[in-house]
Amino acid sequence: MSYDKELVAAKKAASLSARLCQKVQKALLQSDVQSKSDKSPVTVADYGSQALVSFVLQRELPSETFSLVAEEDSGDLCTNEGQEILERITKLVNDTLASDGSYGVSTLSTEDVLKAIDSGKSEGGSHGRHWVLDPIDGTKGFLRGDQYAIALGLLEEGKVVLGALACPNLPLSSIGSANQSPLHGEIGCLFFAEVGTGTYMQPLNGASAVKVQVSAIDNPEEASFFESYEAAHSMHDLSSSIAKKLGVKAPPVRIDSQAKYGALARGDGTIYLRFPRKGYREKIWDHAAGYIVVTEAGGVATDAAGNPLDFSKGRYLDLDTGIIVTNPKLMPSLLKAVRESLDEKGSSL
Ligand SMILES: Nc1ncnc2c1ncn2[C@@H]1O[C@H](COP(=O)(O)OS(=O)(=O)O)[C@@H](OP(=O)(O)O)[C@H]1O
Ligand SMILES: [Mg+2]
């Protein structure tokens, strides 16, 4: 089955959302940032991006039954204080749509925006089609002025079949080493992949796409690895122990968001290690787009025990301990190093 029509819609949705986010990041005001009930940040751009993607997908693919599993909901916007923020979000969405021009003079009301945001409440699952969206992945990076991504995937019968990953701050050239400035040179990448057809990258400003491949390095001494920027999101001490066992010499490259999957897909580094602290449950929108972008580029992504990632279980990924990604040649030795390091740490696999 081909997903060409869906891919065109996904690329358009992710690119337009990137435009909205870039505008907000340039002029971010403290009042644009809210705190969610779990204390994590959310901005007008997270909401605006979710509303925009939902609107574009439904306009581009009108004949589909629309199901969207997305991170944000409108709960905090439906209060007195939320009203002013909702108006700012609505203006952002309408301005971005107007700058593109493809939907004529259609102007969304605040109610339309609330509805578009809340269309992301689907539970996903193993049957039928579900879009999966992280409207801004790496909100903390977004607030710091660093890396973030708009991550959109499509599940069909529980499998990820396409992904569009917009990384507005990612340089077009490699960020493979820790001492390179991640904001150096021309920036803004759109990665996209359709199952069975490989992964492509194009500049967000629309120039032509190139096919990308993961690194072929099989000597760990030459490999470098990516991990979360935020120490609270992944145990840096554990990844350092794994890297040491494996013989990796380079220091970790720490960048926010699924931009790590994009960078890995084009061979900027060879390994991605992600070990959240005990009790944290991974959400499907934090990995779906990145997963297909890296696997279609020849990479392998598993949990820490080597099991495939299962996107068919609803809004969460049920997995063992962590997520590791590399090329097929390095995976066996990486799994061994992971197992040994976890055993030393006293964890039972
Ligand atoms: N405690 C904890 N442990 C693990 N992961 C967590 C945790 N808290 C949040 N998150 C999720 O991490 C998402 C950001 O991705 P990264 O970890 O790759 O980014 S970062 O480098 O740490 O900034 C981030 O995604 P966004 O909320 O979309 O930014 C969260 O879903
Ligand atoms: Mg968040």
Ligand SMILES: [Mg+2]
């Ligand atoms: Mg996220």
Ligand SMILES: [Mg+2]
């Ligand atoms: Mg997010």
